[in-house]
Amino acid sequence: MSTGARTWKWLALATGSLILASSVTAKDLPQVRLNADNLGPRPIEDLTRQVVSRDYANAWESLAYALAGNRTDLLEGYFTGWARTNLSNRIADQRRTGIRTRYVDHGHTLEAIFYSPAGDAMQLRDQARLEIQTFDGDKLIDSEQVTLHYIVLMTPGADRWLVRDLEVLQAKE
């Protein structure tokens, strides 16, 4: 095989891998439906609406992996401020006690309720449908299906929106 042909083959393989990787990521992302009909005082731009939905889904995906694998590094992409600090503390606690948590994400109904005039903060309500499994070592000690109501604060970063605060307001079994 000539050098040129080998190069093309490697390029094709690399491109194929990239396409596969992106489709897997897209398939794995939790479903997020964003309603911004009652948002104010700043109106939301179409692109921002798409990016907030995408980044919130990415945040939950990385949170699920971080809690399942007890890896704080996975929080770096989509969490900041207190949310990141507090989730890192939880993962440190999980490591210390031998606990792991598995989130099976059944989707989020997100409602944007406040977008600051300067566009530097957005508050949202999330109704998250989750299956949460708790393991001590390899032993499953608890499993539950639950709908949790979160209040979320997101702020824009350099190229994405980041979760700055994530707080459960109430739970419905």
Next chain:
Amino acid sequence: MHKRIATLVIFLALALSGSARAAELHPPAEVKAGSSFKIVTGGSGQATLYLIGPYSVSKRLVNAGSEVAVEGGEVEHAGRYRAILCAGNCTSADFLVRPAEAARLSMLVHPSRVPVADVNAISAVTFVFDRFHNLVTAPTPVEFKVIPKLGPELSQTRTSDHGVAWVRMTSDRKEGPVKIGAVLGKTSEIRVVQQVAADACHLHIKSTPAGHNVLLETDPVRDCAGNSVPDGTVVSFTKVDDRGKTTVDVPIKKGIAKVEVPVAGTAHITVASGVVTGNELSLAGGH
């Protein structure tokens, strides 16, 4: 056969009663963040109690059937907690930790520099937290203050909605710093916004001969409220004469912009700064 069935029934009954004992776990429905409380457990013997909070996880050995004390430090984060008691089988119960009293503010003020007399150009957004940094979603009054360098202080109270209170403000007509504050009980946050002159207003130039050239010079450049436009702001001089069209960009220095230009024949000179244009000069033969 009957004996075997009876044995099985007794075994199942014992097993069920054993798990029923372990299933007794009674945390309060709600507690306030940072408050100590007790979880009542049923059953007997040693068991493991897990407390899974939004941002904390603990695990301890307890005597089933006793009250387990939970320290306030274990429930500082608001949200849903799951208590799991394992003694062979595991059982679980939830409780909610509500934020404590509002005690802290986080404030965003935008922008840091603003032109004078700009309507609703300044925004201040506050987030209300308790002492553990939980967002306090209960309506809470926040007092916003505007403290100018000179003149009286202004204030306005807004009640937070889902932990957010905000205001919009119009900048003063005079340049200079203004303090924007938010007050919640004994805590307050202050930010400083620099108010700067707006665009130039009534831009005016004059010309004086300078050898073979002409010196073009502005009057002191001010905005419509009389504030000096900052040094460094660019003023553009455009000359159209027999040699064609030339534009020279000059930064303001010590309040005025000036430049020396050669003139061939009859010249028409205009001046502009940003979107503002000034007077026009027509010069003949370099004068």
